[in-house]
Amino acid sequence: GSYQDLLNNFSDQLERELRFKMIHSLVLLSRKGYWNEGVAIKFFIDLLAIHDKEIKSLIFKHIIKLIAKVDMNGKRSTLHKELLSHIGDKLKEKDWVYVKNVFKLLVSLMMKEIWRDAKVANLIAEGASHDCSEIVQLCCNFFIQNIDHDEVCVSDDEDERKKANDEKKKFSNSLVHKKKTKAELGRMSKLQKKVKKA
Secondary structure (H helix, E strand, O other): OHHHHHHHHHHHHOOHHHHHHHHHHHHHHHHOOOOOHHHHHHHHHHHHHOOOHHHHHHHHHHHHHHHHHHOHHHOOHHHHHHHHHHHHHHOOOOOHHHHHHHHHHHHHHHHOOOOOOHHHHHHHHHHOOOOOHHHHHHHHHHHHHOOOOOOOOOOOOHHHHHHHHHHHHHHHHHHOOOOOOHHHHHHHHHHHHHHHHO
């Protein structure tokens, strides 16, 4: 309704306290089941574009709780497909800060084992070749940290695997603050290949 349109289109023009109260009231409505769950989740995903850390944090936590409540492991397949389709569309947006937040949501859902299916993993894998280096780092780190070494070994050589992990950590730390040189972009490309191999 108009309430949703106001937040979607004019949230930055609203006074911060009013904006927070509006979003908090929508969170309460959806928690108590007065709002269609699928519609509510999609709406809150769209609102991750808001430039307010406190509000974004509230929305982020609420989305995870809502999905955990209604779509644990994608058991409600119709809703699961709808949400993945909606998220897939959002990952094509030009606002990279927003897209990074959506990738963070996918990673959180996988890490918390709320979603564990291949379609979600494939969406995160797409982020490993994104134009934004921070998104690449986020997605690559997710795959490297979640390799089950009892089942999947990137290398049979323990020392080589440890060396690769150490390189990844050093690279991750330097990537955030440095201007990207040709050599660093090459290292990023090698890191992406390791993730694909894993």
